[in-house]
Amino acid sequence: MAGLLALAALAGPALAVQPSERLSDPALEARARSLSTEIRCMVCQNQSIDDSDAQLAKDLRVLVRERLSAGDSDAAVRDFLVARYGEFVLLKPRFQGHTLVLWLAAPVLLAIGAFASFAAWRRRNRAGADNRLTSEEEAALARVLSEDDMRRS
Template sequence: MKRALVILMLLASVLAAPVLAVTPSEMLSDPALEARARDISKGLRCLVCRNENIDESNADLAADLRVLVRERLVAGDSDEAVVGYIVGRYGEYVLLKPTATGANLALWLAGPAMLILGGLIGWRFVRSRRNASAESERALSPEEEVQLKEILDR
């Protein structure tokens, strides 16, 4: 029984860790601003944890970014202005969903283009193999039949 309780407590603490990322001292007193800050934070990547948003990260840099987002909101910036400010300081890598413009457009299109190119190469390969097997299955000429019969008779 104690073992199950310990496992349950460990599991609860692991699952609750992201909830504890935003500390009460960071939270804004205005619920509307806090909700906006949470929405913005969920779209920003923690630069320490890589593929975790700053809202769920316990890293010090993520805490600094959360505070910065809240400061900009309190200063009266719009959501887009706050994200633009963060991107201006840290680069577009900070966005969990980067924009599909400029140099990023090539990255967005490279995957589907490679898939289509690979499909075309595969289709041509299968087609050429089918044609080659059809040619190899042709009937023997009369001369080849005579030669084959001589070989089999020996």
């Protein structure tokens, strides 16, 4: 039963591309499928057009196949879609000047968090070392505890 559920979950995205959309040339179809996994569905936004059943995703899949059939390269198809819909249409934005913050923000924030955690850990360890009792304080504590034990007995 679990195997059937897993198979059904995996088969879902494959059903988005309709047989009528597929190209007869297997090489072009493979390129189209590869490109379709890189392009964001503007309706679903967290899915590629290859995975989405939205009408706009279908239109974009057909457009990708038309451009490839017309002889466009993969880069030309991506550039066409970016010119038409903006950089957001790419699931993985390009590494360019205006996307630099997008690409570098996560690693920089991770490094800052790691440094802050390390600094807090060191501060806590140093504070623990400074809070040890002196020999006079340990002797006084032992006296107080022994007096407390005598009172209880």
